[in-house]
Amino acid sequence: MGELEAELNSVLNQYHDKQEHIRKSQRREQDEHRVLENEFKKLFSNIVEPSMMQMVKYLESKGDDFKGSYMKISPHLAKITLIINAYRYQEGSHWAEIEFSREGDKLKIRKNENEAITEALFEKSDLNPRFVKRILIDFVKSYYNTEGT
Numbered sequence: 001m002g003e004l005e006a007e008l009n010s011v012l013n014q015y016h017d018k019q020e021h022i023r024k025s026q027r028r029e030q031d032e033h034r035v036l037e038n039e040f041k042k043l044f045s046n047i048v049e050p051s052m053m054q055m056v057k058y059l060e061s062k063g064d065d066f067k068g069s070y071m072k073i074s075p076h077l078a079k080i081t082l083i084i085n086a087y088r089y090q091e092g093s094h095w096a097e098i099e100f101s102r103e104g105d106k107l108k109i110r111k112n113e114n115e116a117i118t119e120a121l122f123e124k125s126d127l128n129p130r131f132v133k134r135i136l137i138d139f140v141k142s143y144y145n146t147e148g149t
Contacts, residue, residue, distance in 0.1 A: 037102065051129060079100070098112075100132075111139060
């Protein structure tokens with residue numbers, strides 16, 4: 001056994017130390033990911049969700065032509081989506097969605113109008129009620145300005 005220890009102990013110890021360092025690094029990355037994800041979820045819940053809910057209620061109050069919009073919240077991810085006139089998608093007509101999600105430490109806003117997708121990244125610090133309302137208002141304006149053309 002002495003020959004094995006003499007030949008292998010240092011290599012095996014180095015390997016073990018390297019693997020332990022990798023595991024610690026992965027745990028740290030997972031913890032950081034979880035903290036950031038939860039931070040964005042909280043921001044979305046406190047800022048984005050109320051604005052989207054207000055937009056859905058407003059559109060519903062404007063009559064039958066504006067009904068069918070809804071919000072979709074992803075419970076396990078920091079992601080929230082507003083879908084405009086979802087029932088029209090089933091009819092093969094014009095529809096749109098805007099999604100707020102997290103990409104690293106950035107806010108990602110993804111717009112999808114009849115398969116035309118645009119994405120933009122913003123600083124997390126940009127995420128405030130005024131910013132979200134402006135984004136949603138501009139999105140709805142764009143949808144209804146191009147609808148029927």
